[in-house]
Amino acid sequence: MTEAIWSRGGGGDCIRLTGLPAGADVRVFPGTAVPTVSLPPMAGRLERDGADLCFVPRFAFLDGMSYTVTVEGTSAAVLVRPRPERPATTEVTGIRPTAGEVPVNLLRFYVWFSAPMSEGYAAGQVRLARDDGSIIAGTLLPTEHELWDGSRRRLTVLLDPARIKRGLPSHQEAGYPLRSGKPFRLVVGEGFRDAQGLPLRHSAERRYEVGDEERRHVDPVSWELAVPPAGTCEPLQVIFGRPLDHGLLARCLHVRGPGGELVDGTARIGPGEQSWQLVPSRAWASTVHQLVVEPVLEDLAGNSVSRVFDRDLTRSEDQSRPARPVTIAFHPG
Amino acid sequence: MGEFRLEPGRVSLRSAGPITFGPAGILFMADNAAATVFAVDVADPGPAGGAEPFDLEDVDARVGSFLGCGPGDITIKDMAVHPLSHNVYLSVQRGHGDAAQPVLMRISVADGAIDDVPLDEVPFAAVAIGDAPGEDDERLDTTLPLGDEGEEMQFGTLKIRLLRQPIRTATVTDMAYAGGALLIAGLSNEEFSSKLRRIPFPFSAGIVGSSLEIFHVSHGKWETAAPIRAFVPYDGGASVLASYTCTPVVHFRLADLTDGAKAVGRTVAELGPVNQPLDMVSFVQDGEEYLLVANSAHGLVKIACRDIDSQSPLTEPQQPVGVPRETKDLQGIRRLANLGGSYVLALQSDDAGRHHLRSLKTASL
Numbered sequence: 001m002t003e004a005i006w007s008r009g010g011g012g013d014c015i016r017l018t019g020l021p022a023g024a025d026v027r028v029f030p031g032t033a034v035p036t037v038s039l040p041p042m043a044g045r046l047e048r049d050g051a052d053l054c055f056v057p058r059f060a061f062l063d064g065m066s067y068t069v070t071v072e073g074t075s076a077a078v079l080v081r082p083r084p085e086r087p088a089t090t091e092v093t094g095i096r097p098t099a100g101e102v103p104v105n106l107l108r109f110y111v112w113f114s115a116p117m118s119e120g121y122a123a124g125q126v127r128l129a130r131d132d133g134s135i136i137a138g139t140l141l142p143t144e145h146e147l148w149d150g151s152r153r154r155l156t157v158l159l160d161p162a163r164i165k166r167g168l169p170s171h172q173e174a175g176y177p178l179r180s181g182k183p184f185r186l187v188v189g190e191g192f193r194d195a196q197g198l199p200l201r202h203s204a205e206r207r208y209e210v211g212d213e214e215r216r217h218v219d220p221v222s223w224e225l226a227v228p229p230a231g232t233c234e235p236l237q238v239i240f241g242r243p244l245d246h247g248l249l250a251r252c253l254h255v256r257g258p259g260g261e262l263v264d265g266t267a268r269i270g271p272g273e274q275s276w277q278l279v280p281s282r283a284w285a286s287t288v289h290q291l292v293v294e295p296v297l298e299d300l301a302g303n304s305v306s307r308v309f310d311r312d313l314t315r316s317e318d319q320s321r322p323a324r325p326v327t328i329a330f331h332p333g
Numbered sequence: 334m335g336e337f338r339l340e341p342g343r344v345s346l347r348s349a350g351p352i353t354f355g356p357a358g359i360l361f362m363a364d365n366a367a368a369t370v371f372a373v374d375v376a377d378p379g380p381a382g383g384a385e386p387f388d389l390e391d392v393d394a395r396v397g398s399f400l401g402c403g404p405g406d407i408t409i410k411d412m413a414v415h416p417l418s419h420n421v422y423l424s425v426q427r428g429h430g431d432a433a434q435p436v437l438m439r440i441s442v443a444d445g446a447i448d449d450v451p452l453d454e455v456p457f458a459a460v461a462i463g464d465a466p467g468e469d470d471e472r473l474d475t476t477l478p479l480g481d482e483g484e485e486m487q488f489g490t491l492k493i494r495l496l497r498q499p500i501r502t503a504t505v506t507d508m509a510y511a512g513g514a515l516l517i518a519g520l521s522n523e524e525f526s527s528k529l530r531r532i533p534f535p536f537s538a539g540i541v542g543s544s545l546e547i548f549h550v551s552h553g554k555w556e557t558a559a560p561i562r563a564f565v566p567y568d569g570g571a572s573v574l575a576s577y578t579c580t581p582v583v584h585f586r587l588a589d590l591t592d593g594a595k596a597v598g599r600t601v602a603e604l605g606p607v608n609q610p611l612d613m614v615s616f617v618q619d620g621e622e623y624l625l626v627a628n629s630a631h632g633l634v635k636i637a638c639r640d641i642d643s644q645s646p647l648t649e650p651q652q653p654v655g656v657p658r659e660t661k662d663l664q665g666i667r668r669l670a671n672l673g674g675s676y677v678l679a680l681q682s683d684d685a686g687r688h689h690l691r692s693l694k695t696a697s698l
Contacts, residue, residue, distance in 0.1 A: 028401070029398060030397065030398060030401050030402050030403055031403065035398065037391070037394075039391075039394060039395055039398035040395060040398050040399045040446075040447050041398070041399075042398065042399065042400070042401040043399050043400065043401070043448075043449065044401075057401055058449070059400045059401050059402075059427060059434065059436070060401075060432075060434075061401060062401065062402050062406065062428060062432065063432070065401070065402060065403070065406075067401070107525060108525070116430075116431070117430070118429040118430035118433070119426075119429065119430075119433070120408065120429060138607055141578060141609075142609055142629065143520075143578070143609070144611070145365075145504045145506055145520060147502070147504060147520060147521075147522035148502065148522065149474055149498070149499065149500040149501070149502055149522060150366070150473075150474060150498025150499040150500065150502055151474040151475075151496065151498040153474055154474070154500060154522075156522040156523070158525075158578075160579075160607075161525070161559055161578055161579040162578070162579035162580050162607075162608075165555065165557055165559075165579050166555055167554055167555040168579060168580065168581070168603065169580075169603055169605060170579070170580070170607060174607070193429065193430065194430065195430035195431040196430060196431060197429060197430055197432070245523070247500070247501070247522070247523040248523050248524060250472060250500075251472055251501065296524045296526070298524060298525065302525045304524070307558070309525070309557070310555045310556070310557040311555065311556040311557070312554065312555060313554055313555070313556055314554065
């Protein structure tokens with residue numbers, strides 16, 4: 001009579017088998033029964049431990065998974081790997097943009113989570129919905145490659161660019177994913193799993209109004225600067241005149257002093273991603289400073305400082321601009 | 334493997350991603366979590382492959398059984414066929430979240446036997462990739478790791494282990510080896526751009542290669558840039574056909590891509606609305622070179638290379654657009670790889686979500 005239990009051995013978790021005849025053919029299969037079709041057994045090795053045999057897997061047993069042990073081709077035991085019971089604690093901490101109104105050719109959202117997440121759930125759990133709760137299908141880019149930051153806490157969600165780019169069949173046939181004047185919500189379902197495999201505490205959403213299309217370059221020269229007094233640590237305020245991309249804003253704006261040195265301080269993105277400020281860690285000197293804008297900085301529709309999202313070759317104002325930083329001089333007074 | 338500057342050691346993969354074979358059976362493996370591409374001598378044990386087809390039902394269930402999990406815990410990220418033995422290599426993610434584990438699998442075409450390829454002590458080289466955060470981006474996201482990752486910090490009497498990882502990342506979507514270089518297409522999680530990275534191989538310390546932005550024109554009116562989703566070199570590596578997340582198929586010559594210069598590819602076809610290109614392969618039929626494109630919404634699309642070369646840039650917005658193409662009634666094909674000269678191996682998913690390997694005879698495509 002063979003008995004099989006979870007145990008430790010061979011440097012890790014194992015299945016300990018007792019009462020086996022010497023030289024028995026032991027195999028382990030994932031699942032609750034011996035597979036009816038020919039499947040390879042789970043990779044691992046058998047180690048003798050006293051009178052027992054230990055099956056030590058090459059790849060760790062998965063929580064919640066059942067394993068069937070066969071001896072001489074016949075099922076001898078089914079073991080279920082326990083799954084630790086834990087409450088759901090992860091939640092959505094932010095959905096960007098935070099602007100109340102977005103252009104009809106909006107390109108991108110960012111969803112922030114409070115803990116690292118599992119990949120593979122974005123397509124099923126992130127969706128656009130109308131005010132009546134109905135799903136707006138075919139709007140988000142269906143991608144095999146989810147776009148996460150290094151710690152899997154920020155997910156980038158793209159609207160289907162084929163429906164935003166003018167001239168492509170998708171845009172001509174189906175139009176923009178959004179409709180001007182028709183509000184919508186970005187919804188993150190609670191079925192999105194965190195890295196522990198647990199669902200979210202609750203779903204999350206953000207509602208947007210939809211405005212007209214935005215096809216212009218991001219133009220730093222048109223920005224409004226509120227220049228701080230010299231000798232103070234009051235913030236430099238920059239007002240864009242339209243919302244810009246939250247992710248890029250966080251790295252595309254810098255201030256340099258008269259010698260070209262970076263002005264250290266605390267940068268903050270303003271409400272609705274319509275402004276930015278820098279509080280210096282040392283008082284402003286009474287001299288010329290430069291606000292440096294990286295050319296890849298984009299607005300909500302993917303237009304950047306150097307190029308518009310899709311350039312109409314017949315429009316001179318759409319022409320690409322040099323892909324180098326734009327500098328704006330200011331003098332703390 | 335000295336000529337390729339491979340050194341023995343452990344390939345510490347953090348994630349499973351695209352794979353492709355380079356010279357002398359060296360496998361390039363993209364690790365998006367680590368922002369690294371590894372070049373690995375996989376020491377394929379097989380004899381030279383013949384001209385036979387290879388088919389395998391339920392490949393995900395078989396791989397899952399070997400790895401001790403169900404098919405739902407298996408994500409096949411990419412597939413490559415060894416150029417000499419024709420053994421099939423799968424880049425597999427086992428499990429999800431913190432339990433996720435990248436595994437390189439090898440399937441013998443001789444008998445269908447499945448095994449993993451240990452990466453503990455293999456000749457390899459590595460290179461940092463894409464728009465990996467670096468000199469211009471110091472933003473890091475800080476989390477508390479479960480294991481021993483990260484660094485230990487002292488806060489008063491309290492010691493805490495913190496893991497700091499980049500916010501800006503680049504995700505490799507496809508790779509190919511051509512003309513002595515590894516070509517890498519990727520998606521940024523921030524800016525929307527079309528970057529193709531070219532890294533000379535063997536990798537050299539300090540050389541990260543060049544980054545080429547490729548624009549394309551639709552209907553002679555709209556010039557756009559978009560991330561390349563899949564691409565394939567052809568014409569002996571002189572030309573590249575790339576398909577975009579927004580479905581245009583664009584041709585450019587590698588020789589035309591010079592560092593720092595703006596390159597404009599030629600749109601030669603569009604694959605249709607609500608569709609994503611998934612993979613591309615080139616093959617020879619009756620002495621002529623053809624390209625095969627796998628799509629999310631359509632069957633396989635076959636395009637003759639000579640039609641691409643003679644195609645003028647698209648000027649008319651009407652359908653059908655672009656070069657003549659045939660659509661093969663083969664649905665659910667997600668990956669393609671050459672299986673010798675006589676077959677193309679396809680990874681196909683069926684309506685039940687199961688995955689199978691199918692050989693498509695090039696003479697019949």
